[in-house]
Amino acid sequence: MTxxxxxxxxxxxxxxxxxxxxxxRFRAYGVMSIAFGLLCLVVLFxxxxxxxxxxxxxxxxxxxxxxxxxxxxxxxxxxxxxxSAADYETLLKNFMxxxxxxxxxxxxxxxxxxxxxxxxxxxxxxVLANTDVIGDHLRLEIIMDDxxxxxxxxxxxxxxxxxxxxxxxxxxxxxxxxGSLHTRFNTTFFVNGDSREPELAGIRGAIAGSLLTMLxxxxxxxxxxxxxxxxxxxxxxxxxxxxxxxxxxxxLAAVPSITFGLLGLAIFIGLFGVARSTPLVGGLxxxxxxLPTIIISGRAAIKAVPPSIREAALGLGASRMQxxxxxxxxxxxxxxxxxxxxxxxxxxxxxxxxxxxxxIAFVVDVPxxxxxxxxxxxxxxFLWSDSPERAFTERTSGAIIVLLxxxxxxxxxxxxxxxRLERRW
Amino acid sequence: MTHGVLLIVVSLLFVVAYWLGKQRARTxxxxxxxxxxxxEHYGSLVALWTALPxxxxxxxxxxxxxxxxxxxxxxxxxxxxxxQGGTAIHLALSKVHNLANGAQVAEDPLLMPAVQxxxxxxxxxxxxxxxxxxxxxxxxMAIVWRRIHPDLRARTEVEGIIRGMLFxxxxxxxxxxxxxxxxxxxxxxxxxGKISPIEFLFGTSWSPQIALRPDQSGSSGSFGAIPLxxxxxxxxxxxxxxxxxxxxxxxxxxxxxxxxxxxQFAKPALEILAGIPTVVYGFFAALSVAPFIRESGAGMGxxxxxxxxxxxxxxxxxxxxxxxxxxxxxxxxxxxxxxRDGSYGLGGTRSETVWQVVLPAALPGIVGAIMLAVSxxxxxxxxxxxxxxxxxxxxANPLDSVTTVTVQIVTLLVGDQEFDxxxxxxxxxxxxxxxxxxxxxxxxxxxVVQKYREQYD
Numbered sequence: 001m002t003x004x005x006x007x008x009x010x011x012x013x014x015x016x017x018x019x020x021x022x023x024x025r026f027r028a029y030g031v032m033s034i035a036f037g038l039l040c041l042v043v044l045f046x047x048x049x050x051x052x053x054x055x056x057x058x059x060x061x062x063x064x065x066x067x068x069x070x071x072x073x074x075x076x077x078x079x080x081x082x083x084s085a086a087d088y089e090t091l092l093k094n095f096m097x098x099x100x101x102x103x104x105x106x107x108x109x110x111x112x113x114x115x116x117x118x119x120x121x122x123x124x125x126x127v128l129a130n131t132d133v134i135g136d137h138l139r140l141e142i143i144m145d146d147x148x149x150x151x152x153x154x155x156x157x158x159x160x161x162x163x164x165x166x167x168x169x170x171x172x173x174x175x176x177x178x179g180s181l182h183t184r185f186n187t188t189f190f191v192n193g194d195s196r197e198p199e200l201a202g203i204r205g206a207i208a209g210s211l212l213t214m215l216x217x218x219x220x221x222x223x224x225x226x227x228x229x230x231x232x233x234x235x236x237x238x239x240x241x242x243x244x245x246x247x248x249x250x251x252l253a254a255v256p257s258i259t260f261g262l263l264g265l266a267i268f269i270g271l272f273g274v275a276r277s278t279p280l281v282g283g284l285x286x287x288x289x290x291l292p293t294i295i296i297s298g299r300a301a302i303k304a305v306p307p308s309i310r311e312a313a314l315g316l317g318a319s320r321m322q323x324x325x326x327x328x329x330x331x332x333x334x335x336x337x338x339x340x341x342x343x344x345x346x347x348x349x350x351x352x353x354x355x356x357x358x359x360i361a362f363v364v365d366v367p368x369x370x371x372x373x374x375x376x377x378x379x380x381x382f383l384w385s386d387s388p389e390r391a392f393t394e395r396t397s398g399a400i401i402v403l404l405x406x407x408x409x410x411x412x413x414x415x416x417x418x419x420r421l422e423r424r425w
Numbered sequence: 426m427t428h429g430v431l432l433i434v435v436s437l438l439f440v441v442a443y444w445l446g447k448q449r450a451r452t453x454x455x456x457x458x459x460x461x462x463x464x465e466h467y468g469s470l471v472a473l474w475t476a477l478p479x480x481x482x483x484x485x486x487x488x489x490x491x492x493x494x495x496x497x498x499x500x501x502x503x504x505x506x507x508x509q510g511g512t513a514i515h516l517a518l519s520k521v522h523n524l525a526n527g528a529q530v531a532e533d534p535l536l537m538p539a540v541q542x543x544x545x546x547x548x549x550x551x552x553x554x555x556x557x558x559x560x561x562x563x564x565x566m567a568i569v570w571r572r573i574h575p576d577l578r579a580r581t582e583v584e585g586i587i588r589g590m591l592f593x594x595x596x597x598x599x600x601x602x603x604x605x606x607x608x609x610x611x612x613x614x615x616x617x618g619k620i621s622p623i624e625f626l627f628g629t630s631w632s633p634q635i636a637l638r639p640d641q642s643g644s645s646g647s648f649g650a651i652p653l654x655x656x657x658x659x660x661x662x663x664x665x666x667x668x669x670x671x672x673x674x675x676x677x678x679x680x681x682x683x684x685x686x687x688x689q690f691a692k693p694a695l696e697i698l699a700g701i702p703t704v705v706y707g708f709f710a711a712l713s714v715a716p717f718i719r720e721s722g723a724g725m726g727x728x729x730x731x732x733x734x735x736x737x738x739x740x741x742x743x744x745x746x747x748x749x750x751x752x753x754x755x756x757x758x759x760x761x762x763x764x765r766d767g768s769y770g771l772g773g774t775r776s777e778t779v780w781q782v783v784l785p786a787a788l789p790g791i792v793g794a795i796m797l798a799v800s801x802x803x804x805x806x807x808x809x810x811x812x813x814x815x816x817x818x819x820x821a822n823p824l825d826s827v828t829t830v831t832v833q834i835v836t837l838l839v840g841d842q843e844f845d846x847x848x849x850x851x852x853x854x855x856x857x858x859x860x861x862x863x864x865x866x867x868x869x870x871x872x873v874v875q876k877y878r879e880q881y882d
């Protein structure tokens with residue numbers, strides 16, 4: 001039997017196996033693509049969580065410190081300045097040597113380096129808060145050095161020494177055995193600003209900076225974006241000029257964010273002399289960046305309001321302006337808010353343009369006002385990720401978890417708002 | 426802070442003006458004449474004329490204040506500083522500002538006249554601007570209040586003003602583009618005055634290190650941007666090799682095959698990838714993917730750079746997947762069902778329908794989507810800044826370290842810098858190239874997508 005003699009039906013039936021197999025393969029590629037995308041998501045999240053969750057625990061040493069007023073040269077009647085100036089470092093060093101039972105010169109040095117360089121200030125603050133402890137005993141959880149922190153949280157379980165010496169590990173093990181060395185919730189990470197010492201570094205400054213920057217961005221971009229959307233959708237004459245504005249906005253939404261940073265640097269800082277590194281200039285740059293997003297979503301929300309509502313308002317004698325502000329805008333507002341929250345979430349995660357306007361400076365103080373030097377959370381992540389210390393890698397992941405938590409909250413709010421308030425006609 | 430006080434005073438005046446205007450309109454109406462507009466409109470008109478002129482003036486003044494004050498100060502600087510020009514003046518001015526603001530800077534007796542002058546100026550301009558703003562507010566209030574009359578078309582006037590404000594808001598988008606363009610063009614112009622555009626665009630060696638002293642050897646630096654362009658293209662290519670097949674296949678599967686429930690779950694899940702900040706991807710690429718690739722490369726006997734183009738490209742590809750998939754999804758969904766039904770009716774299987782009917786019909790839109798994705802890859806900054814290197818190698822080997830346009834812009838501009846060195850200006854020239862390339866890609870892509878949508882509407 002040759003091919004020519006086959007009926008069409010037989011030909012088709014013969015090819016079916018091949019075609020079905022092709023179909024199955026094609027389907028499999030589709031499933032694999034989606035699986036790949038989801039896998040990336042899972043890997044990314046588990047990687048960050050795996051590296052970062054330990055940030056939220058901090059290794060501390062419970063001590064019962066004798067605050068020897070005579071040795072420190074202070075008494076309960078001393079002024080605040082005198083108490084502040086006392087030498088708590090030596091007090092703590094001596095205490096650590098004694099606790100470790102260190103005698104040799106090397107051991108004495110090693111015992112002293114186990115605690116954080118911020119620990120003396122911790123004691124000072126505790127004494128300042130309660131001067132009654134002078135001449136008495138002070139119970140305190142002392143922050144340990146980042147090497148100890150990393151060893152206790154990671155290396156100890158796998159029997160590695162980390163960056164510690166044998167003697168140090170011996171002391172630490174004995175303190176773990178008597179329960180004085182343990183971990184607690186890492187409040188330092190949330191109440192401190194940036195620091196060169198990983199165990200003292202926190203994200204409070206970055207969070208405050210981010211909030212101030214977002215405040216500026218929101219206060220500027222929301223009203224301007226809504227106004228622009230209203231104009232373009234309801235008032236703009238259909239002509240060449242309007243078309244240019246529309247094309248412009250769509251293009252701006254896709255322009256790389258770093259070019260907004262160039263604009264900020266050349267125009268806001270160079271030309272208008274706005275102070276560098278401040279939430280003000282950062283907020284201005286992010287406003288320009290988020291405006292297209294807000295305008296586009298705002299126009300979509302206005303478009304979704306049915307024409308019958310406009311006609312009814314006009315028919316009852318309202319002016320166009322009254323129709324828009326009394327009827328269209330209230331109905332479109334939930335949609336506009338959703339778009340704004342999404343735009344703000346983008347702005348919150350943005351890094352590159354803020355590097356350009358100097359928000360990368362090392363800022364220890366928590367900013368209180370929009371003209372204070374500040375950094376923001378993503379830039380803090382960028383800065384820490386560059387630090388060689390292992391403890392900073394951990395803190396970078398911790399900061400990322402906090403940033404992602406903010407973003408999840410914002411996006412959930414946007415979804416909730418859309419489900420709850422948006423009306424469908 | 427005193428500007429803050431001024432703003433509060435103006436807002437109070439705004440409220441007072443509204444109330445006064447409304448009251449006067451009401452009294453007029455009570456006298457028996459029929460008002461043209463509602464009393465609220467008269468109030469709004471008075472209030473707007475009270476607050477707006479002063480605020481606009483204040484805004485304009487705060488924009489030009491910096492340069493104007495600096496110009497006035499230059500005369501008060503020591504004579505030698507004035508002769509040195511450029512950078513020296515700039516430095517001296519910033520020092521004067523710091524001294525005047527009470528920052529802890531070493532005092533310099535030579536600068537004290539300028540500092541005193543600045544303090545005087547600040548006091549005087551503050552007084553003057555507050556005075557003018559308040560005078561304008563009161564004058565506006567008085568004039569419009571007196572104009573209130575039953576025949577005054579208050580509503581039309583108020584609506585005209587609001588319309589003007591709405592127009593100004595939408596004009597900001599255009600101003601932004603003009604601002605970006607003018608800033609990069611202006612600085613690039615200065616750059617091309619020092620380095621020829623031919624050398625910049627076609628030179629193959631990039632080392633923008635300018636010597637600290639002019640007499641130092643090798644102070645010119647070389648600004649051939651070809652290695653940056655090839656590096657950018659290499660990383661973008663790797664990214665697209667991941668993002669286009671995966672994104673497109675996901676979109677096809679989700680729109681043609683997937684059960685409604687799967688789609689409900691998988692589409693938002695994939696879109697989470699697009700919402701993750703790029704700095705997070707950068708961290709992931711630099712600290713997890715790059716070491717992983719280097720070790721697996723070493724296992725296969727390959728020498729992989731620790732800042733390989735592959736790591737940055739892979740992670741960037743993952744970031745762009747949802748971008749390609751959601752844009753293509755829109756495009757595929759826009760293909761009319763009748764085309765598919767025709768194909769099924771002729772006995773085509775689903776995959777044959779996709780390949781031979783849906784994809785050809787959706788092709789322009791998909792091309793547009795891919796172009797937008799490419800533009801995104803080219804402009805992406807943080808991933809490459811953290812995971813790709815700084816070495817400007819001219820290579821096509823994905824295991825080598827390359828640098829990109831955006832990385833160089835960041836490195837050249839971060840930190841303290843003077844505005845007129847070729848090093849910083851080079852960053853703006855790169856910005857100009859980046860802006861023009863992405864803008865034209867976006868422009869063409871948006872046109873294509875739009876045209877395609879109209880075809881089936």
